[in-house]
Structures are given as C-alpha cells and as structure tokens.
Amino acid sequence: MTQTRTPGPLNALFAPRGIAIVGASRNPAKLGAAMARSLEGFAAAGGHLALVNGRDDTMYPSIGAASADGPIDLAVLCVPAAACAAILAEAAGAGVRAALVCGGGFAEVADGQGAEHQRRLTEIARATGIRVLGPNTSGFLVPGAHLTASFVPGTSRVPSGGVAVVAASGGVNHALAFALAEAGHGISLAVGLGNGADVTAPDVLDHLAGDPDTTAVALHVETVADGPRLIAAVRRLTARRPVVALVVGRSDVGAFAASHTGALATSWRSTRAALAQAGAVLVGDERELVDAVGALAVTRARAAGDPGVGVVTAQAGPGLLLLDNLQGRSIAVPELTRHTQDGIAALLPPLTYQRNPVDTGRPGPAMSGVLKAVGADPGVDIVAAYALHEPGAVDLVAAARAGRTDGVPLVLGLGGTGEAVARDRDALRAAGIAVAGDPAGVAAATAALVADARARSIGGGEPAAPGAVVEVADDYDEGQAKDLLDHLGIATMPRRRCATRSAAHEAFDALGGDDGDGGVRPVAAKLLDAAVLHKTEIGGVHLGITGHQALDAALDRLDAAGARRYLIEAMAPPGIDLIVGARRDPVFGPVVLVGLGGTVAEALADVAVRLAPLSVEEASGMPSELSGRALLAGWRGGPVLAPRALGEVVAALGGLLAANPRIDEIEINPLRLTRTGLIALDAVILTRKADDAHPDR
Amino acid sequence: MTQTRTPGPLNALFAPRGIAIVGASRNPAKLGAAMARSLEGFAAAGGHLALVNGRDDTMYPSIGAASADGPIDLAVLCVPAAACAAILAEAAGAGVRAALVCGGGFAEVADGQGAEHQRRLTEIARATGIRVLGPNTSGFLVPGAHLTASFVPGTSRVPSGGVAVVAASGGVNHALAFALAEAGHGISLAVGLGNGADVTAPDVLDHLAGDPDTTAVALHVETVADGPRLIAAVRRLTARRPVVALVVGRSDVGAFAASHTGALATSWRSTRAALAQAGAVLVGDERELVDAVGALAVTRARAAGDPGVGVVTAQAGPGLLLLDNLQGRSIAVPELTRHTQDGIAALLPPLTYQRNPVDTGRPGPAMSGVLKAVGADPGVDIVAAYALHEPGAVDLVAAARAGRTDGVPLVLGLGGTGEAVARDRDALRAAGIAVAGDPAGVAAATAALVADARARSIGGGEPAAPGAVVEVADDYDEGQAKDLLDHLGIATMPRRRCATRSAAHEAFDALGGDDGDGGVRPVAAKLLDAAVLHKTEIGGVHLGITGHQALDAALDRLDAAGARRYLIEAMAPPGIDLIVGARRDPVFGPVVLVGLGGTVAEALADVAVRLAPLSVEEASGMPSELSGRALLAGWRGGPVLAPRALGEVVAALGGLLAANPRIDEIEINPLRLTRTGLIALDAVILTRKADDAHPDR
Structure with missing residues (x-):
C-alpha cells in the first residue's frame, strides 16, 4: 500500500508502508500469531506485511531480509521484554522508523528489571530516532487503512470515521473504540499509549493536528508526566480540532493506578482545569465521552460565552427528561422570542407548549419548519431535539436536513430499535447532524457543543503573560504580605505595624474609636510574626476592639502568645x-x-x-x-x-x-x-x- | 387466546381475552389503522381482535356485535376526545372491563373542554368499574403475549423478558422499552400512563406485585397526585420485586410539565426521598435506569447496610475507570483479606495488583478461580468485573458461570462489538449474571445492587408509628418550644424565662458568671415573643454576656426591640x-x-x-x-x-x-x-x- 496520508510526525507508526512482525508465530495462542491475524487486513489492502522469525524458515530470518522485499516503516515486536531492546536496535539499523511493543514486563512491574528493560528501549529510541509505542499496550488501529495493530479480536470490525482516540491505556483504547462503534461513530485512529516509554500523548496529539481524516479527538488521561508539554499540545490541537478529555482519578485510585502504569496519578482537579483552559471539553465518564466526541466529530457551535439551547420534542415526556438534564447541567434554555413563537404557532396546533421547549405534539410534517424557526431564534445557538422513530408520521432525516439553520448545530435524539433506525441515524450523522438514542445522550452531546463553544469564546490560544517581577523577601508577616497585596492593587484595610503598646494605642485612635457620628469603629489587634502561620489558634487575633481598655486586654493576650510586634487594623464591614x-x-x-x-x-x-x-x-x-x-x-x-x-x-x-x-x-x-x-x-x-x-x- | 396469566387486578387491560378497536380505519394514516396493524400480532397469536366501525360494513358495527364472536375484555378507543365518554359507557354496558384511550385533547389542554371530557371518562370508570388507561398515552405492550397496544412502529420488535416499565408518559414508556431492548433486556409489560384519568401508577404497581413474569420494575415519575397511595404501593411491591425509580424535576421544569400532564410537578426531593424509603432504588437518568433495572431483573444482593464490592478486571485501564466510578458513588471497595489475596496469588502471576481491584493481567483460564476467590471474601457482597471480549484467551461465559459464588451477584462488563459479543451477553444474563458493555454500565448496575441491598437492610416494609400526642398550644415562644424539645428528650441548655430585669440578673447569677475555677461562663439574653420569628434581625439575640453590666446593656437593646420578657440561657460549648x-x-x-x-x-x-x-x-x-x-x-x-x-x-x-x-x-x-x-x-x-x-x- 502506498502512503496516501499527508506527512505527519508519526506517519511511520500510523501510516506505515510496510510492517514487520518480529516474533511472528504459528502457535495461534501466541501474541505473534494474534498480531499476524490482526494485520491480515493490512496485507489484503496491499500493505507489505513481513513475518520475521529466525527460528521458522517459512518466515523472514531478520528485519533486514524483510526490507529487501519492500520498505518496512513499522516493526511490531512480539518478543519477551528482555529481548526487545536488541531487536529495536536492529530494526533502527535496518531503517525501520517506528516500533510497537505490546508486551508487559516493563516499568509497570515492581521488580526493578522491568524498569531497566524500559530504560533501554527509551535510550535506543532517543539515540536512533526510531519512535516506540508502548510497551504494555494492546496497540492501535487505523480502520481507514485496514490497519489493526492489536491483538484484541473484533477490532477489525470497528468502522472508519472521524473520531480519534488517544488513551493512556490499551484496554481503554479498545473499550472506547468498541463503544464508539456500537454508538455508530467511526474511528480515524485509536491509540493506547501503555507505559509511554517514547511516544506519549503530546506526540499523538501533535500528529492528529495535521491529520485530515480526524474531525474530533477523545483523550483519556490517567497520569501526566510533563504537564506543560501536554497542555501545549492540547492547546495547539484545540485550535484546529475539538478535543474531549476524560481524566481518571476523581476518587483515590492511587495505589492501583501506580501498579498499572508505574507512575503516580496526578491531581485530578488540576489536570481537568489545565485541559479545560487549553480548550478541551471535559466529561465525567466514558459514555459521555462517546456522546461528546461523536457530536463534535460532525458539528460544532459558534463561540459563545453562554450558548442558548432550543429544545424541540415530538413527545412531551422525553422532552421533559431532556430539559431537566440540560438545566441540571446549568445550560441555558431561553424563552423564544415573540417572533419565533408566532412563527411556530402558525405551524402547530395550539394545544402544545411552544415557548422552549417546543412540543410538536404528534410528529408530522411541521417538524422541519419548527426546527428551522427555533434555530433562527436569536437566543438559540444549538437546537436539541428528540423524536421516536415513526417513519409513517414524518421522515426525520429529511425533516432534520431541511430544518437546519446554518451555523446552528442540530442534535437529534432518535428513539427506536432495529436496522431502519440505525440506518436513519447514520444518514443524519452523514448530513452533519449529531445523533443520540435517548434524551440523556442528546443532553450529553449538547453539553459538549456548549462546552466547546464556551471554551472558544475565552480569548483563544495563547496563554497569558506572567506578572511583574518583585523583590522577594525571605519571609512575610501579615503586614508585609498585605503590603505586597497593596502593590498588586488588591484592597486591604488601613493598618499600622506597632512595635510598642503606645504605638498600638495611637494606631487605635487613628484607625478606630469614635467615628464622629455617635458610633464606634472597632479595630483588630493581631500578633505580627512571619513564623506564626496559624495566629488564631494561639490567641494571636482579637477582633471588635472598641476602646483602649479592651485594646490593653487584647495586647496582654498577644504578649502571652509571644508577640513582639502588633498589627492594628481597621475592621472590614460584614460580607x-x-x-x-x-x-x-x-x-x-x-x-x-x-x-x-x-x-x-x-x-x-x-x-x-x-x-x-x-x-x-x-x-x-x-x-x-x-x-x-x-x-x-x-x-x-x-x-x-x-x-x-x-x-x-x-x-x-x-x-x-x-x-x-x-x-x-x-x-x-x-x-x-x-x-x-x-x-x-x-x-x-x-x-x-x-x-x-x-x-x- | 385464552388467558394464561394469574389473575391480577388489571388482567382485563394487560391480559385480555379479546380486544375491540373502536374507530378502526382503513386509512393507514389514522390512529385506528395504526392500532389495528400494531395488534395484528395479538390476533396472529390466537387472540380475538375485533375491528369496530359503524360506518364501515367490513367491520363490526358495535362492541356488542363484536362480543358475540368471543369475549372482549379490552376496548381500544380510536375516536375523538368528545366521543370517548359515550363509547366508554357503551363498552362497559357490553361487558368490556378495560379501555385504552390514546388520543389527546383532554386535561392536558388548557381550553376547559378537555378537562370536562376527562372528567366524564373518570366518572364512567367509577360508576361502571371499567378500568381506563390514558387518555393521552401511546399505550402499552406485553411482548410475551404478542400484545402491542401502541401506535408507535417497531414496538413489536421489543423482546419479552423480566423488566416491567411503568412510565408517567407514553413517550418515555416507548423510549425506555427501546433503550432496554437495545441494551439486551426483555420486557414483561411496558405501560405509559398519560393523563391517568383512572389507572394510575399505584394500580399498575399492585398488578405487577402479582405478575410472575416480572422480575424488576422501572418506574418513571413526573407528578404525584396521591403521595401516600403511591408510596404504599411501592412499599408493597418492593417487598416482592426490586423497583428502580427515575423522578423528573431536578431542575425547574414546572411550566412545561404543567402543559404536558395538566398537573404541577411535585417536589423532586420529597418524591425521591419517599420512594427510597419505600424501598425503591433511585437513578439520575434513563441510562442508569436501564442499567439498574436490567441488573436487578437477573440478580439481587443480600441485604447489607454498606455492601462491599470486589472488583476484578482483565485490563487495568478499564478497571481503573470502574474503580473510580464506584468510589465516586461512595461504594466500598474493601481490601481483600490476606486469605483471599493468598488464594489469588496462587492463580495469577505476581506482576499485577491483587488487593482489590484484582487485575488478572492478560485474560486467561485463571479468571473463574479469581472470580470465585473474590466472591468468597467475607468483605465482598457483590463482584463487579470487566473484560474485553477475547474468546481465544478465555470463554468468559463459562468462566463467569463457574466463578460465581452463591448469594454474591456478579456484574460483568463485556467490551466488544458484533454478534458474538451480543450472544455472550445474552448467555450471561440467562445465567443470572448482570451484564453491561462498559465500565460506566458496570458501575451503574453495581450501584443499583448496592442501593437495593441497603434499602432492604433498613428494617423492611412497615412504616414507623407516629409519636405521642401532645397538648398543642396556639403559639410557642422560644422557651416554650424548648420545653417541648425537653419533653421529646432533645437536649437544650439551662435557661430561665424572665419577666423583669431583676429576674434576668438572678438568672445570670444562676446560669452564668464566675465558674468557680477562674473562668467566666457566658450567657445569652434573648427576646421572648412567639410573634417574632427572626429575633436576630431585630436585635433580639445577645450572646457571650459575661457580667451584669453587659447584661444590662443587652436588656436595654432587647427592650428597644420591644421585649416584654427575656430568655436568659447558658451558652453552649463550640461545635x-x-x-x-x-x-x-x-x-x-x-x-x-x-x-x-x-x-x-x-x-x-x-x-x-x-x-x-x-x-x-x-x-x-x-x-x-x-x-x-x-x-x-x-x-x-x-x-x-x-x-x-x-x-x-x-x-x-x-x-x-x-x-x-x-x-x-x-x-x-x-x-x-x-x-x-x-x-x-x-x-x-x-x-x-x-x-x-x-x-x-
């Protein structure tokens, strides 16, 4: 097979001209045999697939020998962990530019040897420039090129399409690819990174930024080795393609996670925040990931800070589920304008709710007109609709196509079962309409379009500049800290640092006491010591002091807490x-x-x-x-x-x-x-x- | 078809011997024609199906005429709203015992006439005993009897099984039936209640309590007309079958909901609380409903206050998603005992995590032994497992069957796509194993088993008895309210009601002041007036009084706030x-x-x-x-x-x-x-x- 894809940094890996399976086997239970079965489709489509095994004379004795019959870009290593480094070096020497190492026994194993095996792989990759995917991954798939570099059966049935999957784990990569396929979404590339000895998520994301077959990216994150590098890559990619991210670790999964990848899970909250800032859409679980990336692969809303959703339903009950779900996600479902409502009233019998949601009553030919009217409403950025599949009452594919408004995505939930329903869902997606099977799916898909529109409304790609350099002291007491806040333009209350009691009483007279209007301005007296972080706990904070006697009492207690200096401060109003x-x-x-x-x-x-x-x-x-x-x-x-x-x-x-x-x-x-x-x-x-x-x- | 089901209160409706379609039509676009098409299966299975239309001489002229050819238990009314009452009365007169009214134009319409049409239906039902489902519903289905009383096409493809659906809305009933079918779950009965003029949720729930074909019930609730009656029916049903409930209205959906059912949505929070107390499992959306009821239809955990879940996974990444999801739901995943871990260590290579979750590494023949060991752990009430479909590596159906522990349900996520996967999922369900397609589904199904086990651990069916009757005053000031709390055994601080200043000062001496240990016991002084509900806002509460002078100042301010009596009370410790x-x-x-x-x-x-x-x-x-x-x-x-x-x-x-x-x-x-x-x-x-x-x- 000749290379038809645009040049990308990982084309040797994901669009190879030829593949050598090193450690290919005739024993069907062996990894080398499973890989050979899996890659049959690549060979059938015209790719050069070479089986390499020095101990089997029906196969090539070496990678070099295989290269003589055609260029080999990718070596798939099906040999024990201890043997991988030597073969990787041999492959690099033979001009191979990428390798896949599926097997385990590397850094994920706590025996020390595994880490050493992995270190050697990384070393050879750095030295020779050969790119290594894995180890400890079930591989990758490129359905459009009939390239299934995975030992998991059934993977070749995953259809081709616009969604790319970049998963930390090989298992999750397959789980997501299968779930996307079951939901009717096709895949451009699906990769499990495994231990990430060389190729990591940023590498794949940068590759995808230039991949014309990919229209949306699903990113699964377990641990982050290099935060700034990941975020920079996501930022570059979201400028060109929508990215949906699922981050593991909401709960404490550290012990198991460490056993799995050889790295500690990083902060879930920081990772999510960083990805969102870089423009990614965040989801809570793998189902929402499927809904979200499936929708963003076919359509995208215009940038908006708080996008409005118009809801259209052919059945009130499911429409109510949809409305409740959207509003539960803090998504705006604004009342339609008078003009829109009048337009809809001309199309529908007067018996139904038409303010948003719009309930069409029995589905019928008015559907496309209603969709069009709602999409044209100035408060509506996205139309979310639901209907049961009733082809006798309305051709929803035609109605949805005709009822779309330019620039306003349509998400359509089509309830039903069977092949005719699946066919209509495919036809809708092909027309650029996001599709789900139930109201919850419509809500999740709509939420993804909303999050993506919000992310793009916030200024765009470049990170903000750092602040000014200041002269940093070795330590700060509260007064010095507040002086720095003043310098930053952050409001503080008037205050004085006092080294003596008399200075404190003078400060009281200046900052507190009689307000000249019959009232009393209270002050606070605090211990001033950079070494004390929790002043309150040791009696170092006294509030609401309204007279000199009370001040003396407070100063006595500050002295008892070890104060050598006092901070006297005006009290702030309540809030x-x-x-x-x-x-x-x-x-x-x-x-x-x-x-x-x-x-x-x-x-x-x-x-x-x-x-x-x-x-x-x-x-x-x-x-x-x-x-x-x-x-x-x-x-x-x-x-x-x-x-x-x-x-x-x-x-x-x-x-x-x-x-x-x-x-x-x-x-x-x-x-x-x-x-x-x-x-x-x-x-x-x-x-x-x-x-x-x-x-x- | 002869009636083969056990007698149930709604058998005339859901297990009729014969059905008359009144208003049957030859015009395929008419409701009467859609119903006739839909009920062909009933006739084909031997049921007596009579088409009634006085203006079409190929049909029966009346229900009475149709009855002459065989008993008619159910009349399906396909006539305008205004004509329904008369026909209902005619049907009742002809011995028909149940009716389905699908059409709209009743109480859900705000024109007054609709409400009157509905009132007359209800009146006839009450007077004659004929049971009426609807109006304003798309009907019901009983796949096991080939009975599809619904105008929505495709409904006859829904398979027979153990799940019953009781939905407030006809649209949601169909959406759920289709979603259950797509997920591989069969239906015993699926009903949409519509306006509920006569038959309401409690009627259907009581019917299901005696239905041997139903193993779990999905309940969809929009509004509740009679709270105590619903809760009593749920309580009766959960004593015999698991019930999973989805309540709409987390967000404010009142305006649209009212237009839909003619009733205001009740409190979402109270409704959920009431259903949970009655033993139902609550879910957040219709997807979780499908996972939950699908699992509970095949298996149920033993009652337990805090059930422990053992997690087994053949792939670490999906296992991590599963663990994170379970723990995010506050479900216990306890560390396995030393004994269990030793047993597992003998089955698996030492490279994987085995404390819970148990990561089997590559799936293989050890799977059933690992499942068995985890299920036997004393801390494990439910086993939740995940594996990609790799029939070459392990026969998961056989492994799961062999690996089950009696009394410990197994939930198995089987990742993959295609017919072989669907077949294995069906085989697992048939063996009483709950099945999902992804880790999120396993977590949702497991959460349902946990919630059901928790609900059953709390004492069982009978509601608690009310408390003691007390002599109720016309109003209560704070002191009187606290006297009642004392009577109920609820701790309060020592206090005195004081009508005069001198009494207040005496109270201070008794309750506060010098604590005899160098410290001061502060008291609170409060305005005592049953007419003042928000004392603090008008200066009616003064705390931390440590001397007589401060007490006088506080009493001055209470007087200014209109106090005629004071409450002097010892201050509570912090907390x-x-x-x-x-x-x-x-x-x-x-x-x-x-x-x-x-x-x-x-x-x-x-x-x-x-x-x-x-x-x-x-x-x-x-x-x-x-x-x-x-x-x-x-x-x-x-x-x-x-x-x-x-x-x-x-x-x-x-x-x-x-x-x-x-x-x-x-x-x-x-x-x-x-x-x-x-x-x-x-x-x-x-x-x-x-x-x-x-x-x-």
Whole structure:
C-alpha cells in the first residue's frame, strides 16, 4: 500500500508502508500469531506485511531480509521484554522508523528489571530516532487503512470515521473504540499509549493536528508526566480540532493506578482545569465521552460565552427528561422570542407548549419548519431535539436536513430499535447532524457543543503573560504580605505595624474609636510574626476592639502568645468570605484557586482551579464553577460579586507566582466580598530561600 | 387466546381475552389503522381482535356485535376526545372491563373542554368499574403475549423478558422499552400512563406485585397526585420485586410539565426521598435506569447496610475507570483479606495488583478461580468485573458461570462489538449474571445492587408509628418550644424565662458568671415573643454576656426591640451547627429534614429529606447523604457525630408532626454538635388554630 496520508510526525507508526512482525508465530495462542491475524487486513489492502522469525524458515530470518522485499516503516515486536531492546536496535539499523511493543514486563512491574528493560528501549529510541509505542499496550488501529495493530479480536470490525482516540491505556483504547462503534461513530485512529516509554500523548496529539481524516479527538488521561508539554499540545490541537478529555482519578485510585502504569496519578482537579483552559471539553465518564466526541466529530457551535439551547420534542415526556438534564447541567434554555413563537404557532396546533421547549405534539410534517424557526431564534445557538422513530408520521432525516439553520448545530435524539433506525441515524450523522438514542445522550452531546463553544469564546490560544517581577523577601508577616497585596492593587484595610503598646494605642485612635457620628469603629489587634502561620489558634487575633481598655486586654493576650510586634487594623464591614490563592502544582506549575470561606465550603472541597498565569477574563469565570455560587449573587439581600473584580485579584496572584519562582504560595483567607468591593482580611506568603529557587514550571 | 396469566387486578387491560378497536380505519394514516396493524400480532397469536366501525360494513358495527364472536375484555378507543365518554359507557354496558384511550385533547389542554371530557371518562370508570388507561398515552405492550397496544412502529420488535416499565408518559414508556431492548433486556409489560384519568401508577404497581413474569420494575415519575397511595404501593411491591425509580424535576421544569400532564410537578426531593424509603432504588437518568433495572431483573444482593464490592478486571485501564466510578458513588471497595489475596496469588502471576481491584493481567483460564476467590471474601457482597471480549484467551461465559459464588451477584462488563459479543451477553444474563458493555454500565448496575441491598437492610416494609400526642398550644415562644424539645428528650441548655430585669440578673447569677475555677461562663439574653420569628434581625439575640453590666446593656437593646420578657440561657460549648426540622409536604404529608448550618450549606441546599414518621434507624442514615458529611466526622479534630443520636432527634420531630395535626412545622436551628452531644440552641414551632386542624396527610 502506498502512503496516501499527508506527512505527519508519526506517519511511520500510523501510516506505515510496510510492517514487520518480529516474533511472528504459528502457535495461534501466541501474541505473534494474534498480531499476524490482526494485520491480515493490512496485507489484503496491499500493505507489505513481513513475518520475521529466525527460528521458522517459512518466515523472514531478520528485519533486514524483510526490507529487501519492500520498505518496512513499522516493526511490531512480539518478543519477551528482555529481548526487545536488541531487536529495536536492529530494526533502527535496518531503517525501520517506528516500533510497537505490546508486551508487559516493563516499568509497570515492581521488580526493578522491568524498569531497566524500559530504560533501554527509551535510550535506543532517543539515540536512533526510531519512535516506540508502548510497551504494555494492546496497540492501535487505523480502520481507514485496514490497519489493526492489536491483538484484541473484533477490532477489525470497528468502522472508519472521524473520531480519534488517544488513551493512556490499551484496554481503554479498545473499550472506547468498541463503544464508539456500537454508538455508530467511526474511528480515524485509536491509540493506547501503555507505559509511554517514547511516544506519549503530546506526540499523538501533535500528529492528529495535521491529520485530515480526524474531525474530533477523545483523550483519556490517567497520569501526566510533563504537564506543560501536554497542555501545549492540547492547546495547539484545540485550535484546529475539538478535543474531549476524560481524566481518571476523581476518587483515590492511587495505589492501583501506580501498579498499572508505574507512575503516580496526578491531581485530578488540576489536570481537568489545565485541559479545560487549553480548550478541551471535559466529561465525567466514558459514555459521555462517546456522546461528546461523536457530536463534535460532525458539528460544532459558534463561540459563545453562554450558548442558548432550543429544545424541540415530538413527545412531551422525553422532552421533559431532556430539559431537566440540560438545566441540571446549568445550560441555558431561553424563552423564544415573540417572533419565533408566532412563527411556530402558525405551524402547530395550539394545544402544545411552544415557548422552549417546543412540543410538536404528534410528529408530522411541521417538524422541519419548527426546527428551522427555533434555530433562527436569536437566543438559540444549538437546537436539541428528540423524536421516536415513526417513519409513517414524518421522515426525520429529511425533516432534520431541511430544518437546519446554518451555523446552528442540530442534535437529534432518535428513539427506536432495529436496522431502519440505525440506518436513519447514520444518514443524519452523514448530513452533519449529531445523533443520540435517548434524551440523556442528546443532553450529553449538547453539553459538549456548549462546552466547546464556551471554551472558544475565552480569548483563544495563547496563554497569558506572567506578572511583574518583585523583590522577594525571605519571609512575610501579615503586614508585609498585605503590603505586597497593596502593590498588586488588591484592597486591604488601613493598618499600622506597632512595635510598642503606645504605638498600638495611637494606631487605635487613628484607625478606630469614635467615628464622629455617635458610633464606634472597632479595630483588630493581631500578633505580627512571619513564623506564626496559624495566629488564631494561639490567641494571636482579637477582633471588635472598641476602646483602649479592651485594646490593653487584647495586647496582654498577644504578649502571652509571644508577640513582639502588633498589627492594628481597621475592621472590614460584614460580607461573604472567600478564599483565593496561588500555589505550585508539582506537575503543572503555578495554579490559582478560588473557594468559599468557612469550614462547610472547605469540607465540600468546593473550589475552582486554573493554571497560572491566566487572563483576568479567564479568572473571572472561576466563581461560576462553585456549587455555592448562589451565595455570591446577592444571597438574602447580601452583596453581589463583580466577577471581573475577583478575576483581577486571582490573575494578580497567579501572575505573581508565575513571575517569581521564589514565591511558593500565596493565600488570601478570607477575601471578603462587601458592598463596597473585595477586601483581603488576612494573607500568607510562603517563599523558598534564594539558593533553593527552582525553575518556574 | 385464552388467558394464561394469574389473575391480577388489571388482567382485563394487560391480559385480555379479546380486544375491540373502536374507530378502526382503513386509512393507514389514522390512529385506528395504526392500532389495528400494531395488534395484528395479538390476533396472529390466537387472540380475538375485533375491528369496530359503524360506518364501515367490513367491520363490526358495535362492541356488542363484536362480543358475540368471543369475549372482549379490552376496548381500544380510536375516536375523538368528545366521543370517548359515550363509547366508554357503551363498552362497559357490553361487558368490556378495560379501555385504552390514546388520543389527546383532554386535561392536558388548557381550553376547559378537555378537562370536562376527562372528567366524564373518570366518572364512567367509577360508576361502571371499567378500568381506563390514558387518555393521552401511546399505550402499552406485553411482548410475551404478542400484545402491542401502541401506535408507535417497531414496538413489536421489543423482546419479552423480566423488566416491567411503568412510565408517567407514553413517550418515555416507548423510549425506555427501546433503550432496554437495545441494551439486551426483555420486557414483561411496558405501560405509559398519560393523563391517568383512572389507572394510575399505584394500580399498575399492585398488578405487577402479582405478575410472575416480572422480575424488576422501572418506574418513571413526573407528578404525584396521591403521595401516600403511591408510596404504599411501592412499599408493597418492593417487598416482592426490586423497583428502580427515575423522578423528573431536578431542575425547574414546572411550566412545561404543567402543559404536558395538566398537573404541577411535585417536589423532586420529597418524591425521591419517599420512594427510597419505600424501598425503591433511585437513578439520575434513563441510562442508569436501564442499567439498574436490567441488573436487578437477573440478580439481587443480600441485604447489607454498606455492601462491599470486589472488583476484578482483565485490563487495568478499564478497571481503573470502574474503580473510580464506584468510589465516586461512595461504594466500598474493601481490601481483600490476606486469605483471599493468598488464594489469588496462587492463580495469577505476581506482576499485577491483587488487593482489590484484582487485575488478572492478560485474560486467561485463571479468571473463574479469581472470580470465585473474590466472591468468597467475607468483605465482598457483590463482584463487579470487566473484560474485553477475547474468546481465544478465555470463554468468559463459562468462566463467569463457574466463578460465581452463591448469594454474591456478579456484574460483568463485556467490551466488544458484533454478534458474538451480543450472544455472550445474552448467555450471561440467562445465567443470572448482570451484564453491561462498559465500565460506566458496570458501575451503574453495581450501584443499583448496592442501593437495593441497603434499602432492604433498613428494617423492611412497615412504616414507623407516629409519636405521642401532645397538648398543642396556639403559639410557642422560644422557651416554650424548648420545653417541648425537653419533653421529646432533645437536649437544650439551662435557661430561665424572665419577666423583669431583676429576674434576668438572678438568672445570670444562676446560669452564668464566675465558674468557680477562674473562668467566666457566658450567657445569652434573648427576646421572648412567639410573634417574632427572626429575633436576630431585630436585635433580639445577645450572646457571650459575661457580667451584669453587659447584661444590662443587652436588656436595654432587647427592650428597644420591644421585649416584654427575656430568655436568659447558658451558652453552649463550640461545635458544628446543623439544622433539623419537620414540616408538611403538600403531597406526602409530614417530612423531616437534616442539613448543615450556615449560609454556605443553605446556598448549596445540601439537605437530606425523609417522610415521617420514621424509625430512629432510618433517620440515622440521613447525615451520610449530605455532601458536607466530612464536617461531622471529626473535621480538623472537631466533634464526631453519633448518627443514632441525631436519628433520635429527627425521629422525635417527625413523630411529633405525624401525631399532632395542629403542628405545622418545627425547626431546630441550630442544633449544635458538641463534644458532649447534640444541643438545640434555638427552636421555632408553627401551629394552626384548633378549628383549622386538617387530616394528617
């Protein structure tokens, strides 16, 4: 078979001209025999498939001998772990540019030897430039080229199509390929990375960015070795193709994960945040992954911050399930305009609900007109529809085709069973209409289109610039930390650092006491010591001081807690307390965090995370992810958050960490939302000594 | 066809000897023609099918004429809404005992006439005893009897099996039947209730309790007209068959729902709580419904409060997805005993993880031994397994059959596509093994078995008895409310009601002040007035009073807030604040509620709800449902909740409402969890006047 694909960095692996199976076998139970069976289709389609086994004289004695009969780009190694390195070197020497190592016994085994076998593979790949997929993977498949480099039977039945799968695990790669096939979606390329000795996810993602056969990518992530490299590759790919990501590790699966890949699972939350920022659509499980990538492979909504969905249903009950599911995902289902409603009223009997959802009543010829009217509504970016398969009542394929609006994707749930239904679903997909079998599938597909549209509305590809470089001290007490916040433009309360009691009393007179209007302004008195991180626990914080006598009592207690200096500070008005901060993730580098204050929020781990540096606009979206966001929207007459004001604080903290490698962590807790804005009430900054400074990653 | 089913209350409807289609038609586009086509299978199987149309002389002129040729139990009415009542009366007169009315134009239409048409149907049903399904439904199907009373094509392809569907909506009934069929599950009976003019969900559930062909029931709920009746029927049914319930209305779908069924959606939370208490397994969407009911139709775990799941996987990656999904659902995956691990180690190479999950590495003949060993582990109640379909490596059907442990259900995910895979899945189900296609499906099926086992571990069928009757006052101030709590055995702090300042100062000396150990015991001073519900907002609560001067200042402010009496109370130690209460739900009657205190918890609506009266044991399970439950488990060295102690408080409040119709609502906010137990810090009781007392519902 001649190479027909555009040149890509991994074409030797995924579009080889010839393949040698080293360790091919006549024993049908052996891996070498399974691989030979699996690759028969490649040979049948005209590819050069060479079976290599020095101990079987019906086969080629060596890769070199096989190359004499035609170019070999890919060697599939079906030999024990200990033998792989030598054969890989031989292959590279014979001009082979890629290898697949399926077998186990490498770094995933805790015996030390396995790691050494894997190290040698990596070494040869680096030295010779041969690219190695695996080890410890069940392989890959390219249905369009009849190329099934997998020992799992049935893989050759997976149809060709636009979805690429990049899975950390060979098993998951197959599970996803089969699930996509069962749901009617075709595959362009499906890869299981296994141990990733050489070829890792970023390599495959960069390859796919140039693959014309791929229209959407499903990414399965277990562990991340190089966070910045993965994120950069996802960012490059999402600029050209939609990417849907499933990250394992919501719960604590560390012990089992480590046994599986030889690496520790990284933070689920940071990984998801990083992928979303790079433009990927996140899903919760492999079913949603199938729905999402299947939809994005055929259609994509225009960029929009909060896309509106128009819902059309031929049966009220399933429409109600769909509406409930969409709204449960915080997706907007806006009331249609008067104009749209009038247009629909002219098409349908007056008995049904027509404001959004639109219930067509019995399915009939009005369907295409209704779809068209809803798609044309100015508040609608995506149309989500459901109908049972009733070809006698309406030809849904024709209605959907005719009822589409340019630039407004249509997701159609077609309920039914049997071949006629499957045929209609295929015809709809071929027409660029996303298809699901049930309301939950329509909702998941629609949610993916919404997430993709939202991701693209946020500024685009380039990461934000880091903040300004500051002179970093070895340590910061609360006053010094707040001085830095002032420098960053983050509001704090008026305060004085006091070395003596008399200075504290002077500060009280200046900052607190009689407000000249019959009231009393209280102050706070705090212990000022960079070495004390948890002042409250040792009696180092006294609030609501309204007189000199109370101040003296407070200072007595600060002295008892070991204070040598005091911070006297005006008290902030009441409000809602938040926590914001920036720290360094071991895999992804600087990250920022926003959460609600108080123990309940902490116990719920209700936080939003982003990689830093990030733009004010990106950071402004974080509070909308909090489960308790209602609290920031004027809860019971309380203050209303201006998202941009919070975004400025968060972006400033993230920029600070990104620009100053010696700052390890900064946390404002609480950052109080008041009627007059956000005020930092306490702050902690942790640094490392100048000689410990690490490269910023 | 002769009637072969056991007598059931709705046998005339679901197991009729003969069926008359009234309004049968030769025009293929008409409902009467679609119904005739759909019921051809019934006639072909030997049932008496009579087409009735007075204006077509190839048909019977009347139901009476049709009855002459054989008994007619069921009339299918394919006539306009306005004509239905008369024909229903005619049918009843001719000895017909059941009717199906598919058409719309009844109570779901807001024109007034529709409601009148429906009222007349109901009236005739009540007067004559004829049972009416519908109107406004697409019908029902009984595949085992070749009885497809539905106008939706393709319905006759739904296979026969053990799952019954009881759906509020005809469309959802069909959507579920098709989805079950696509997933390989057969149907015993699938019913869409439509407007429920006569036959409602409780009728069908009671019918199914005696149906030998039904092994599990899927219940879809939109609105609940009669809460106690539904719950009683579910309770009766779950004593004999597992029931899985999907309740619509997580988000606000009220406007559309009302247009659809002519009824307002009831509280989603109360409905779910009530169904769960009655023994049903709750699911979040229709896909989980399919997984759950499909699993429970073939197997059921033994009753257990916290069932343990043993996970076995032939591929590590999918196993990790499965583990993560199970743990994300708070399902226990306990480490296997040393004995079990030793047994597994003898079967598998030492390279894989074997503590739970058990990773078999490449699938092979050890699979059945591993399944058996895991199933025999004392901590394992359910085995959840996953494998790709690799018949060359292992015969999974044989391995699963041989590897089962008596009394320990096996859920097996079998990844692959094509007919051989479908055949093996069918064979597994036939052997009583629950089957799914992907890890998410295995997790959903396992979660259903876990929920069912948990539901059955809580005491069983009978609802708890109401509490004691008390003498109910017209109103309660805080002191009186707390006296009632004392009477119920709920701890409060020592307090005194004071009519004068001097009494308040005496109370201070008795309850607060010098603790005799160098410290000061603070007291609270509160306004005492049953008419004031929100004391804090008007300055009616003063805490932390440590001296007579401060007490006077507080009393001044209480006077300014209009106090005529004061409550002086000892202050409770610090702790975690909860909210507990009991109120009357308009559909289900008395319900109790538990939540965390504070605005964050309130904004999150993180509450657990149950119907009252309820047992202490049932109430004890409520805090485990809270998202913030970690806060009650010794968060940061804080107090640890004894669930039973909270259960006693909640059960007492629920019993109080159940026994005393004049008490409308009681709320303890906060109920503080301290190191010495739970203490009620504030309480509100709302009553209705004696002449307003309503029957307790």
